[in-house]
Amino acid sequence: xxxxxxxxxxxxxxxxxxxxxxxxxxxxxxxxxxxxxxxxxxxxx
Amino acid sequence: xxxxxxxxxxxxxxxxxxxxxxxxxxxxxxxxxxxxxxxxxxxxxxxxxxxxxxxxxxxxxxxxxxxxxxxxxxxxxxxxxxxxxxxxxxxxxxxxxxxxxxxxxxxxxxxxxxxxxxxxxxxxxxxxxxxxxxxxxxxxxxxxxxxxxxxxxxxxxxxxxxxxxxxxxxxxxxxxxxxxxxxxxxxxxxxxxxxxxxxxxxxxxxxxxxxxxxxxxxxxxxxxxxxxxxxxxxxxxxxxxxxxxxxxxxxxxxxxxxxxxxxxxxxxxxxxxxxxxxxxxxxxxxxxxxxxxxxxxxxxxxxxxxxxxxxxxxxxxxxxxxxxxxxxxxxxxxxxxxxxxxxxxxxxxxxxxxxxxxxxxxxxxxxxxxxxxxxxxxxxxxxxxxxxxxxxxxxxxxxxxxxxxxxxxxxxxxxxxxxxxxxxxxxxxxxxxxxxxxxxxxxxxxxxxxxxxxxxxxxxxxxxxxxxxxxxxxxxxxxxxxxxxxxxxxxxxx
Numbered sequence: 001x002x003x004x005x006x007x008x009x010x011x012x013x014x015x016x017x018x019x020x021x022x023x024x025x026x027x028x029x030x031x032x033x034x035x036x037x038x039x040x041x042x043x044x045x
Numbered sequence: 046x047x048x049x050x051x052x053x054x055x056x057x058x059x060x061x062x063x064x065x066x067x068x069x070x071x072x073x074x075x076x077x078x079x080x081x082x083x084x085x086x087x088x089x090x091x092x093x094x095x096x097x098x099x100x101x102x103x104x105x106x107x108x109x110x111x112x113x114x115x116x117x118x119x120x121x122x123x124x125x126x127x128x129x130x131x132x133x134x135x136x137x138x139x140x141x142x143x144x145x146x147x148x149x150x151x152x153x154x155x156x157x158x159x160x161x162x163x164x165x166x167x168x169x170x171x172x173x174x175x176x177x178x179x180x181x182x183x184x185x186x187x188x189x190x191x192x193x194x195x196x197x198x199x200x201x202x203x204x205x206x207x208x209x210x211x212x213x214x215x216x217x218x219x220x221x222x223x224x225x226x227x228x229x230x231x232x233x234x235x236x237x238x239x240x241x242x243x244x245x246x247x248x249x250x251x252x253x254x255x256x257x258x259x260x261x262x263x264x265x266x267x268x269x270x271x272x273x274x275x276x277x278x279x280x281x282x283x284x285x286x287x288x289x290x291x292x293x294x295x296x297x298x299x300x301x302x303x304x305x306x307x308x309x310x311x312x313x314x315x316x317x318x319x320x321x322x323x324x325x326x327x328x329x330x331x332x333x334x335x336x337x338x339x340x341x342x343x344x345x346x347x348x349x350x351x352x353x354x355x356x357x358x359x360x361x362x363x364x365x366x367x368x369x370x371x372x373x374x375x376x377x378x379x380x381x382x383x384x385x386x387x388x389x390x391x392x393x394x395x396x397x398x399x400x401x402x403x404x405x406x407x408x409x410x411x412x413x414x415x416x417x418x419x420x421x422x423x424x425x426x427x428x429x430x431x432x433x434x435x436x437x438x439x440x441x442x443x444x445x446x447x448x449x450x451x452x453x454x455x456x457x458x459x460x461x462x463x464x465x466x467x468x469x470x471x472x473x474x475x476x477x478x479x480x481x482x483x484x485x486x487x488x489x490x491x492x493x494x495x496x497x498x499x500x501x502x503x504x505x506x507x508x509x510x511x512x513x514x515x516x517x518x519x520x521x522x523x524x525x526x527x528x529x530x531x532x533x534x535x536x537x538x539x
Contacts, residue, residue: 011087018521022528025215 051226052473055233059491062238066498066511073498074507081362081513085354088517090341095520096361097338099185102527103388106192110539112385116192117199121381127390129293130382134187134375135395136296140457141247143179143303143399144450147406149432151175152414152425157352168411169329172322175407176330177337178360179399181392186364186523188391190372191379193526195387196533199380204476207232207369207522210529228522232369233472237488238515239366240465241495242508247458248272248500253430254451258444269500276458277493283463284485292460299456302449307405313440314409315416322411323404330400359509366516368523373468377478409436462492 066073085092106112115121123130154171155164162170193210203209208225215221251272256264283292311319342353379387413419413436424435437446466488470480473488499508 007083008087011084012091015088015091018524022524025525026528026532 049473049475051229051233055230055237055469055473056487056491058230058234059237059495062515063241063491063494063498066501067494070498070501070507073511074502077514078507078510081359081510081517082354084517085358085513089354089358092358092361092520093339093341095524096182096186097335099189099523099527100181100335100338103181103185103188103392107385107388107392111534111537112383112388113539114196114384114534114537115200116195116376116382116384116387117380121199123379123381125293125378129297130378131390131394132300133293133296133378134371134391135398136300136457136460140299140461141243141250141454143402144433144454144457145246145250145430146175147402147433148410148421148436149425149429150178151403151407152410152421152432153429154352154356155411155414156422156425157348160348164415168415169325172326172403172407172411173329173333173337174356175403176326176396176400177334178357179403180330180396181334182338182361183364184392184395186361186368187371187375188388189527189530190368190523191375191391192384192387193530194372195376195379196384196530198376201533205373205376205478206472206476207526209476210526210533214529214532224525228525229472231518231522233469235366235368235516235519236370236465236469236472237491237495239363239370239512240461240492241499242363242366242512243461244273244276244458244492244496245499245502245508247454247461248276248496249430250433250454251451251458253428253434254447254454257431257434257438257447258451266501273493273497273500276455276462276496277489279455280459280462280466280489281486283459284466284489285482292464295456295460295463299453299460302453302456306446306449306453307402309442309446310409310436310440311405313442314405315412318412318416319405319408322408323401326404327400355506355509359513362513362516362520363509365519365523366512368519369472370465370468373471374464406433406436409439413439462489462496465492 062073125133151168151171154174155167158170158174159167161167194205194207197203197210197213198205201213203213206225207228211225211228212221248269252264252269255268255272256262261268283295342349345353375391379391382390410421410432413421419439421432421435425432433450434447437443437450440446466485467480469488469492470484471477473484474480499511502508502511
């Protein structure tokens, strides 16, 4: 039973960390270099 | 070609799974079943939450000003007529599953739910659950994946790869390259295993049809092997020629046969009963679908949670397994449509068709059980593959309808394998829309080997758990590329 609990906890910690990562990515400001690169690719297309 | 490490690792990985399955089929099925059990217990809530959020996101995008954005340049026009477009996306997304599960799935749910309530409520709920599995939630997974691929490929000029949105939005960095590479690998792996399962399901279905036609009893693996060989021979030629027009013809033919079967069963079966069931299930579905997406059966007994895992969660990851393949395919045929048009077409039309399909085939099954005491539940328990054919045998012209079902199943599997080989080859060569024929043939062979593994397992439950294990990681990728889309949309002027 304890091993099952441990696996469950680890699997869900991964999920929580992933959700946090997504939220961080969504609100993260783009660096100027990255923005310029994206605008360049927009212009080319 | 073999200097590409992604291709080499993907081929090795899928090849090893195929080899393991051929050498020790039961061992692979046991391992997959126990791993998916652990994953579903711990992450079932996350899968349901993620899929429900995708549905809500699709609804929001369709009604928001972003709906006006074209998937392509502003002056691009759709390549296919709307009817052809809908038929192709539906054939790619559901295909043989509809023929297999039409009656079998509602009755399987009914068999469990009737232990908890009376027969009439159990039938109603069984139909709702079936529609839930094949409706908006399934199509939201496909729609979002396809939308991301189409938006970045046709509007931003990126290669058609799962990794492309990540690199396009967050730039060429070490972590984006690593995550992008892993995403492409997981996409290839999920597609390969998912299509292997579809081949097996198609072969089981065709096998039952042939047994029914020839009056054979439990023909065993030899007939499955013959059908499998014919299937492999049939998809070699389409892999060697340009697929665009040919695939449209094959998909349209398969869908036309399925549509004709649907109308025939509706008219030849108890029409008033079927139409009443469909009308009821439309109301029931749209009244309960969104809240039910958040249902995880936490406080129910072991029997219910196990049923939830082996059906609802399995179906959701099944759609996830198919998402990279169907997503790319839908994206490719949707160029020139607006986001609103795309989402409404991809979400609503197949959902209504599914409600109609399961309404017809499901309620014919319920009519047999509840009204005329036909031994359909015994057929379901003894040989689930034969359920659809049992229903057809109760109606007139059964030889013709069984032949039509076998033919449609065959065409659905061939179109799936050919399209999947194309998408896998495209991924493996960096998103080139015209991958080399040799590459498509290699993937055709790998898909065949994976299909053979699943056939050898001789169990639809084993097929479901093998697919589940391969597809689970893809839920993370779908969410990641969704964030990429949302970030990219912020910079659109609407």
